[in-house]
Amino acid sequence: MKKLIVAAVLVAALFVLSACQGTAGVQGPKGDTGPAPSPDELSKLVNEAISQHLNELRGPQGPIGPQGEKGPAPSPDELSKLVNQAISQRLDELRGPQGPAGPQGDRGQKGDQGLQGPKGDKGDSGPIGVAGPAGSMGLQGLKGDTGPIGPTGPEGPKGDKGDIGVVGPVGPQGPVGPKGDPLLVVSRPDVLPNNTIVDGVWRVGTDVQPGLWWTKTAGCYWARLKGFGGTVSEIIANDNTSGPSYARISATDVGFESTRCITWTRVGD
Numbered sequence: 001m002k003k004l005i006v007a008a009v010l011v012a013a014l015f016v017l018s019a020c021q022g023t024a025g026v027q028g029p030k031g032d033t034g035p036a037p038s039p040d041e042l043s044k045l046v047n048e049a050i051s052q053h054l055n056e057l058r059g060p061q062g063p064i065g066p067q068g069e070k071g072p073a074p075s076p077d078e079l080s081k082l083v084n085q086a087i088s089q090r091l092d093e094l095r096g097p098q099g100p101a102g103p104q105g106d107r108g109q110k111g112d113q114g115l116q117g118p119k120g121d122k123g124d125s126g127p128i129g130v131a132g133p134a135g136s137m138g139l140q141g142l143k144g145d146t147g148p149i150g151p152t153g154p155e156g157p158k159g160d161k162g163d164i165g166v167v168g169p170v171g172p173q174g175p176v177g178p179k180g181d182p183l184l185v186v187s188r189p190d191v192l193p194n195n196t197i198v199d200g201v202w203r204v205g206t207d208v209q210p211g212l213w214w215t216k217t218a219g220c221y222w223a224r225l226k227g228f229g230g231t232v233s234e235i236i237a238n239d240n241t242s243g244p245s246y247a248r249i250s251a252t253d254v255g256f257e258s259t260r261c262i263t264w265t266r267v268g269d
Helices: 002-019 039-057 076-094
Strands: 196-203 211-215 221-225 235-240 245-249 255-268
Touching: 039 076, 221 245, 245 255
Parallel strands: none
Antiparallel strands: 196 255, 211 245, 211 255, 221 235, 221 255
């Protein structure tokens, strides 16, 4: 700490003595720039220059005066700042003016392209996507032709009246026939009650009312229609019954077809 204080005092004295000197001579030509000194070498050179300059300017030493009162010691940060400022100012005075910038060198050649790095490992497989929605149900095929009637057996003796027999199963569906003519829509006979229809093709809302209908006939074919062109695409729903059956006619249906059903009865809305 004491050494730093002494160095600061010497630098301040050097600035006072320099101010009392005469006018400086003309500056000589700038020499070549030497290697940059290290901080220790630079500090040593500055101290030697300050000491030599003080010895040249200093006269014979006078008697030692009385010691003044001890002032407050500067903080390490303040002392370091003062010393750095004094050294920087003195170096600026001793350093010659900066020469002009040299010409810019030629641009270097472009280097070769680097080698490509190795191929990275294959990433993990992504998660399986969500299953798509199920497709719509296909259209129902056309009704097949009725199978041939078997040969009539020999007539047996007349017996007693028996119980009503069980309706046999419906025969296998025959091959699809050629496309027929458009369905013939018939008008509802006025003689039929409002809640009864027979075989035919009827207009919903005019000849037959929407609701739940019932037939007791087996081997009956019925179809709900959205048109009367006779195509499969115009069938909303259909069935070949094997016994008593129900059919619900909607108010949005266009027509209703009944074949071999004999009679339908409306039993509900």
